[in-house]
Amino acid sequence: MTQKRPVRRRLALVPFVYRKWLLCGRPFCFIFLSQEGKRCRSLWKAFGEIVCERHARRRPFHRPANWWRFDAPRDRGPHETKFDFLARHEELLFAWEKRVLARQTQRLDQLTRFIDD
DSSP: OOOOOOHHHHHHTSOHHHHHHHHHOOTTSHHHHTTOHHHHHHHHHHHHHHHHHHHHHHSTTOOOHHHHHHTSOSOOOTTOOHHHHHHHOGGGSOHHHHHHHHHHHHHHHHHHHHHHO
């Protein structure tokens, strides 16, 4: 039986135009303009997790445009920032983002106590 290729290697086999759409999510990419919603969803389903991880490593507490389009819960408030939304929904954060958020919260609490004293 042949082994399935790892997701990172399979992403390297995706044509450039599709990979560009996966990574940036901009609507002017050809795949988005082709109105092939089924292909877009299947591409995102196959590679969305790895794309989100890559994007979050470069920009913590941010998600790519396609994540907001396909995977994000729809209960974001009108004046709520994307960071506030992700901090409120901790289950959407990667494990390392949760640790960073906990450290930042702890440090903020220490500073608040120091200022109040």
